[in-house]
Amino acid sequence: MLSRYDTYRKFKSSCMSGLAILCAILVVTPLALVFIYLLKMGFSSLNWDFVTKLPKPAGETGGGMANAILGTLELMGLALVMGVPIGLMGGIYLSEYGSPKLNGWIRFGADVLNGVPSIVWGLVGFVLAVAPMGGYSAFAGGMALAFIMIPLVLRTTEEVLLLVPTSYREAGLALGIPRWKITVNIVLRTAMKGIITGVLLALGRIAGETAPLIFTALGSPLWNHSLKEPIAALPIQIYFYAISPFEDQNRQAWAGALVLIVLVFLLSASVRVLSARRKK
């Protein structure tokens, strides 16, 4: 026999559950809507030409974004090579070697850098690479993206390394293994999956960055042949095509956006696969 208070309690409980479910739907729905809309607008323009051909001059129909797709991948590779080692070493320092006072400042600095608008990194890349080199280049684009990656990788690496139990380090030390070997062979190895997860997440973040690339990589209608040349990238190409007055280019912008979101989706999915395997 339920008392009046029990009935009221149950009602409150169902209200809260309903509210939580409503919020979940509110979050997922826009995501699903965006994706479905992109699919609708862009799928028809996705064809073999799109993935293999260079852009045609304005006004002409046909052509594709092959150089932009490749360019995005190339820029991500450059950012990886330039940004991950620095972020990784920084994270190792914070976790294994740092002093408590200095560590606080480094973390604070990394957190501030994480919040810097990406267009600022584009300007930094312009000043550091484009102006001295006398021209826009893939290298500058990679550098600007690397700046975005570094504080991200640093923080995630540090957090993952701190999760490695101290007992492993002690066991290694008790065996008379030098400290740097313990860090590289035992600690890093134990944390490797977490570090890779962090790197993939950072890659997903920079895949869609447009603003830093505008001042550094510039974009290009041609294939890229050298690090010193400008390079096309999906976000830049989408931007220019979307604001263009030519309908064909607008159509291709949708397709480009679809390809970009599929790329980010694949990166996130691989993160989940990695995390799931870790639990075994």
Add this chain to the structure above:
Amino acid sequence: MNPVITHKPFSMSDPVKSDPVTPLTTQPVAAPPAASAPAAPVEIAFDIQDLCIYYGTHQAIKNVTIQIPAGSVTAIIGPSGCGKSTALRSLNRMHELTPGARHTGKILMKGQDLYGPGVDATLVRRRVGMIFQKSNPFPTLSIAENVLVGLRLNGIRDKSFLNQRLEESLRMAALWDEVKDFLNRPGTGLSGGQQQRLCIARALAVRPEIILMDEPCSALDPIATAKVEELIHSLKAQYTVVIVTHNMQQAARVSERTAFFYMGKLIEYGPTEQIFMNPKDPQTEAYVSGRFG
């Protein structure tokens, strides 16, 4: 085998005296009993002189002077928080890992100052191994790789040598028969007792001269504990073992000498039998008879 020890437990440099109870006159002169023969002085594994260890302002070890003989098992007993683990960790310079740790006093290992200028802590730890309370095999390595990690990461590559050491170490740890068929399984796939024996095999593989054990059986069931104690017995001949334990019966079972610590001080140190049957200090007596601890 053990020379008769005088009643001054702190100083092993006293000449060994013959057991006054054994009547020498009835013995044939040509064959004196081993106990009364002037044996070579026992090698000292650790000569600790007036050791004080501080963690920041807190003093964990107060003026401890003790000599630990080589080739035998010495137990350190005492209630929780009395400084046994701290004392043990100072023997292979592991207490330095705690920030704010410092010490005064000297620790000599077989005559060499462990903390002398220019002494590399890494080299010290290769000669003095340690087993921890909670077994900690490396999770990303297989059983074989776990055992050999100390050798591999110190540059030894010769496969046949490594394989030989692997088998020897696992046999010494009484684990060979149980794991020889799946040496490539991950180290963490074993039971708790097996993992601890794996850690012992790992420590033995680098052939240290001295093995320190910090409550190695406290996380193990009685059967696994018995296996580890058997293992300690078999190590006695070639290694020096210093074991910290809060299980007094275990100390009585495995050790030849026992040191009783309380509140950072060494209260009493002597042959195990004497500490447990005939303790001299009233605090020792109170602890071993269970009145506190």
